[in-house]
Amino acid sequence: MKQSVILDKLKKGDANKLKKLYVLGTEQVEDFILYTANSNVKANIAKRIDAQTVKFKDYRPDEYALLEKRVLKVQFSYILFAVSTDAAQIERAFDEAFK
Template sequence: MLTGKKIKYLVVLSALMSLCGILLGCSSKKEGAKDVPVHTIEERIKQAASMEGMKKGDKNRLKKLYQLNADEVEDFVLYTAESNVEANELAVIRVKQESQADSVKQKIMERIEAQKVKLKDYRPEQFYLVEKHILKVKGRYILFTVSKDAEQIESAFNEALK
């Protein structure tokens, strides 16, 4: 037979088990977003926006443009304009630790400022694109894009990380 003490114990135990289930359910959703491969995000972006006139970059190009070290970047995809007089650019970077995201963002902001100086008087239409750039941090992922399709690229990035 259940006594008052046993009933209270069962109620508390049930509440704790429910709370644990809720917390585990929420945390697993959050973790899933953190483990999206960069190439998956790249494919989503390619479906949403044109990469015409852009070429894929490697680690050397990433380091040259953003001064990023190998110990900061776990994975990335980089596209830059085929011509030096065009501003189109796309970088999706997954840092090794979330705490590195602000440092990487700061380095990208330095690149943005350099592009503004370079293009301001020489290529006003390209300067406008740089002015309208998107630079976004979501967990360990950083999106940087300069493109006429910047909003579509941002939407694809967000959808890939849901």
């Protein structure tokens, strides 16, 4: 794999990260190598959602309603973050792309 893929942008994980991400202990696998993104994009998006929720809740109710109906999901190495009146349709299209 190292010969086929450039892993420079990934962070090598350990047993603790394996347990945290996949609820797997080293006793459950014979061996493993774990690489993850250097930053957790989904966590960063969640922080942004929290910040925007605080801003919009009392001052921009229409925007707040959209945030409440947002879609945030991960499929393989793809992330969907949709804040839109069409979020449900966007989510369906995203899901269909992986069938």
